[in-house]
Amino acid sequence: MEVIVEKTYVEMSRAAAREVADVINAKPNAVLGLATGSTPLGLYQELARMHKHGELDLSHVTTFNLDEYVGLPISHPQSYYHFMFENFFKHVNIPEQNIHIPSGTTNNYRAFCDWYDRRIKEVGGIDLQILGIGSDGHIGFNEPGSSLSSRTRLKTLARSTVEDNARFFERKADVPIYAITMGVGTIMEARQIVMLADGAKKAAAIAAAVEGPVTAMITASALQLHPRTKVYLDNEAAGQLKMRDYYDWVELKKPGAPKV
């Protein structure tokens, strides 16, 4: 894993957006895996800004979202479908038919999940997967204990996740308990992965994911086995990393490194 620590959330978001833009510029029909949540909002804003200024064309890009709440119609303001259109898709030029978001209202979850994984393969696999991390170390909604080779499927959310997400709902009783999520195994097949985290409340999960043992108890730790993962952090999210000096040293010395 390459760990890149920026001073602020804005700088972290810009650095990650440059990474995403580089992938799209090198491969205009790139397939992106996308995440919801507060963390990637700055990244999406930066990509939208690049697009608005004519610096980034997404007209051949295909996307797959990581997850969706079960039971929320797409029109629900807290559905991830709604989130993605409001915060990203309506500001860029990805054709609607290239956008994939798990359905939270299918009447056959098993068949839908199998189709979703198959569809990812059919379009050639995910070139770059964007991830946040939960305070319990989850990626997507792969809660502690999820198989590290899991595929897209229905999951019961952890109590801590329901509580973390309650801030978006009027009443705690309205927070969905189930979700569809890409599996850890599905995520691990992406050619490149960018994981983002900001704020002190993510520091423990990041330290466990990056420097702790690989364990299903922290599903983000599976990324230690991925050959091309970059972790973009702000100072606070990096607060509990033991190897911080080394990560900063690597970034400092990067301009002089032999080109690979």
Ligand code: PGA
């Ligand atoms: P957040 O969620 O970006 O809203 O903190 C991240 C996650 O739960 O994966």
